Amino acid sequence: MTATPQVIFSGIPEGLRRPLLDEYNKLAKHYREGHWEPAELNGGKLCEIVYSILRGHVDSAFANAPYKPDNMVVACRKLEEATGFPRSVRIQVPRMLLALYEIRNNRNVGHIGADVDPSHMDASLVLAMVRWMMAELVRIFHGTTTEEATQMVESLTERSLPILWHVGDVTRVLAPLSAKDKTLAVLYSAPGPLDVKSLLASVEYGNASRYRSSILKDAHREHLLHFDAKADTAQISPVGSRYVEERVALETSGYIQFQGERSTPRPR
Template sequence: MISRAKLLSAVPPALRDPLFTEFNSIVQNYLEGRFSPSELSGGVFCEIVYTILAGFASGSYPHRPTKPRDFVSACRALESNASGPRSFQILLPRLLPALYEIRSNRGVGHTGGDVDPNLMDATAVVTFAKWILAELIRVFHTVSPQEAQRTVDSVAEINIPLIWSDGIIKRVLDTSLKLGQRILVLLSSCPAGARIDALCGWVEPDDEAYFRRALRKLHTDRFVELNERANQVRLLPPGAKSVARLLRPRLLE
């Protein structure tokens, strides 16, 4: 896998590393079905990208990401920089404010406000973030054009969530996952744990006895904490790490 330094060699680590960290957080929360504004927002990502663009325009990068007092006006000011690529002058400065604001005041004070916008907003955030990161890689890369193209293409791919939910039922959409993996992925979307009978309904095992044996094995391996008497199970840190490893190929390291 191509290193971050080669993908964005001109960007200092103090900005490059937070950029990738925030991007991966956005994608991972989306894949895990965490769609609420507090869990999946492009605000910090936008601030980091703005800082990179401002540093490129001035020729001097700040030592850490900065948040302009007036984000829209600050982005508009970037349009006066005629020395960089057109995407840095027009496209990104105009796209960032939309991404920055997309999760604010949604579902409040307008007709149809009882319709939950979380999934469509989260999808927009992920799609915009991928396009923005791919554009930064396209401009800043120091690898071969072929390697850069492959990386840009991989970033731009649209991933569906690993978990679908209507608020009651949950389903793992990747049917290639084994039973134990499906259990862990589902529990990763339940910070407070889940009822065993509900989890069984989400997994839809061919054999409930086999499902319970799998749960006990995960408990023995300390991936989950299982309390059959209380009908409760929750993810433990080793289980969360296993889910992170499962998601890693879908992220950009």
């Protein structure tokens, strides 16, 4: 997608738009790195930002910055009174906010003594709910379809992985992954399609013909990426992005730190 965040969320003032995007990218980054509690805390902060946006939209008067209502449950229920607005603004997004806020407050995230510890399962739920809300905000403020809104949300994410090292025009993968996983990791960090020549340099695969016929075509059949043989480019798919976040990023989350600990000389 070519639309920038400023265009996508042009109906939201900068004082709310910037915190929304920043907190969303912090959440995505913490999730990629396996930091469940910070990811869930980001979800709680996003609740307050999204509520501030909805309240300003309904009142036709946006706040200069995000704020926390005195009682989130009561505040979200009051949005249901705005009968002149779509159901998404009045009911669906506010009720999603309440569910997210419940996780933040009562799943041992924001306070000591809750029922359960932060987990991958909870963080995955938080990320999925936040992505849905972001897509709804795109749909509301940019006037597009659900499918297009979902694609736009994917384009908003600033993607990086600790195992990637950018050296000039080459992105090296600093972890012992398979050629497929290295390819997906590199594509994950790219804003669009990459030419196969660049991928070969990054993945350090010796046989270009086999790389195209085996690695890329197999991943294409698995819907992990789109391989355009005519243009000789590859681009990661939403399925591939989830694969990287839920498998590659988690499996390598401590690799760089571990290698650093191994290479640090012990004091004599």
